[in-house]
Amino acid sequence: MAALTNLPTDLLRTFIAVVELGGHSKAGALLGRSQPAISLQIRRLEELIRAPLLSQEGRTIQPTSAGEALLSYAREMIRINDEAVSYFHRSDKTGVLRIGLPTDYAVAFLQRAITRFSQENPDVELEVNCDLSRELHQHLRADDLDVIVAVMPNTRMPYLSRAWGEQPIWAAAEGFRNLAHRPVPLGAHPEGCDYRARMIQALDTAERRWRIVYTGPGISGLQNAVLNGLCVTALTKATMLPGMRALDEAEGFPPLEPLRVGLLYKHPRLSAAGLQLVSELVAGLDSVGASVRQVPT
Incomplete structure (x- = not known):
């Protein structure tokens, strides 16, 4: 051999x-x-x-x-390797860890992992920054953030550890009535949001009129606007709430372009605490299913 x-x-x-x-x-x-x-x-x-x-x-x-x-x-x-070493050097986990999460993507299972990490590592101070994905990428490049989860504009990105696909879907209140002769009332995050761009692109391609009736930076405000019947928007299955229903092509809502989401960090600059958090986030991602993969395969 x-x-x-x-x-x-x-x-x-x-x-x-x-x-x-x-x-x-x-x-x-x-x-x-x-x-x-x-x-x-x-x-x-x-x-x-x-x-x-x-x-x-x-x-x-x-x-x-x-x-x-x-x-x-x-x-x-x-x-x-560093995860194994960190296990036996638990007292080294101190300091500040800066995490970036996108406003245009719901990461509930990641937030649970971050909360659990904070409870298990009281000597580590977490700073969580929610922003548009394009801003998070800039903050990571500038060393203003240590770890980010963000929508990726390209399939290959610097500092990428894991990537997975998300399929946005049209969401509306259960009682929403689609009136074809009126512009589609859209709810969206501010300009620069990937979901916003996909909604507008899909409606423009289908030659459907639209207007923005609600703009807000947070996912909960957007969800409430949909539940109250003010607008329709693009969500993922994980962010659909009771009282919502999905809209499809039969109702005049064409499919939305898929998204690629990534977990990114600069390994050389990451502390022992950051390495442990990354390992816990990776474990959380791997538990989601086959749609999550290491990059590249």
């Missing part, structure tokens, strides 16, 4: 840091190593993988196709 190749976690950690921080110098500063030492570790990893992992265009470093494939494995291997 041929000997299996082991990928050392220190090499994988360096590789992740170079990609996510954008260079050997920044990775070295974070990991406490010189730039030549970082370059040597990357070369050693490339020897083990038997493929180039990084390419450079000007000052920009990007993973090669082999590097992209390795990156998903590396993130998961380092996450599991």
Whole structure:
């Protein structure tokens, strides 16, 4: 039997840091190593993988196709390694952890995981920021947030750990009457919301008139507006409430374009507390079902 190749976690950690921080110098500063030492570790990893992992265009470093494939494995291997270490170093879990959740997507099961984490780790201060997904991505890039769940504009995104699909559906109060000769009364989050864009796109394509009658940043306000019969909107099955019904194509409401939602974080900058929270969020996602997958497969 041929000997299996082991990928050392220190090499994988360096590789992740170079990609996510954008260079050997920044990775070295974070990991406490010189730039030549970082370059040597990357070369050693490339020897083990038997493929180039990084390419450079000007000052920009990007993973090669082999590097992209390795990156998903590396993130998961380092996450599991750090989760195991964190289990035996529980006293290290202190500090502030900044989490971003989208206003245009209901993440009830994630909120339960976050609440449970807070109760089990009283020395960790949680700061939860709800915003539009595009803003959350910007905050993560700027290091203003540590972990985010956000709708993804592209199938491949930096710092992506998990992705899953969501199918928005048209939602209305049970007593809603669809009057074809009148504009569709829409309820939506503010401009920039992915659900809002999908509703408008679908109605414009179907050549149905519409008007925004309710705008609000929170999911509960939008749900109440629907229940009160003020408007129709796009929700997911998880956010449909008793007293609501789904509208379909037979009533003049064309299918809405699916969404891709992701769990994203910068592993090199994450604390022990952040690593544990990510592991709990991943466990919550995996329990949802087959629609949730590691990225890429």
